[in-house]
Amino acid sequence: MVLISEIVKDFKKFIKKKGLKYTSEREEILKEILGSKGHFDADELYMKLRKKGSKVSKASVYRTLPLLVEAGYIQEVYRQDARSYYELTLDKLPHIHFICVKCKNVDEILDNYLAELIQKEAKNKNYTPLTYHLEIFGICANCKKGV
Numbered sequence: 001m002v003l004i005s006e007i008v009k010d011f012k013k014f015i016k017k018k019g020l021k022y023t024s025e026r027e028e029i030l031k032e033i034l035g036s037k038g039h040f041d042a043d044e045l046y047m048k049l050r051k052k053g054s055k056v057s058k059a060s061v062y063r064t065l066p067l068l069v070e071a072g073y074i075q076e077v078y079r080q081d082a083r084s085y086y087e088l089t090l091d092k093l094p095h096i097h098f099i100c101v102k103c104k105n106v107d108e109i110l111d112n113y114l115a116e117l118i119q120k121e122a123k124n125k126n127y128t129p130l131t132y133h134l135e136i137f138g139i140c141a142n143c144k145k146g147v
Contacts, residue, residue, distance in 0.1 A: 004034050007073065007090070014071045025060040030068065039077060039085045039106055078135050080104055100140035107140070 011030055015022045032049055033040075040048075046061045065086065068074045074086045078099055085106075096114070098107040114134075122129050 004031065007034060011068075011071055011073070015067065018067075020067075023060070025056045026064050026067070028054055028056055029061055029064045030073070033068065033074060033086075033088060034090075036088065039087050041083045041085050043083070078106070096134045096136060098136050098138065098140070100143055101137050102139055102143040105140050105142075 008027060008030060011026075012022045015026065028049065029045070032045065032052075032054075036045075036048075042058075042061050042065055045065075046056070046058045049056045049061070065074070065084075069076060069086070073088065073090060075089050076084045077087050077097060078085050080099070081104075095111060096109040098109065099105075118129060121127075
């Protein structure tokens, strides 16, 4: 497990290397994401920060998310209703997202076999995967029942 302080230090280097200013807002956003579980979108993240008394602007959240994707800390996992949803990628096995097209519920399946298959095929092709995810869209059991 990577320490939060190390991730913050690495992100600071990443930001400075890009010629951007490292701000306390960016750090606050990163730390909030590192402490989160599950999927989130920019507006949910912004509201979470505001409820905790943060002064982070919505614009800062929207500008920071692509930087966190580029740095490899989060990934966009799916888009729904013109919104991008993200998840933390650190220490996470390859997994599958089952996304209900009716209720928008997302179930996640972690799969060691999938991880092994990706690593094996990447090695066979001398390929270095940076990120990956699999989305399956359908109708969940609750929606099929009419609940």
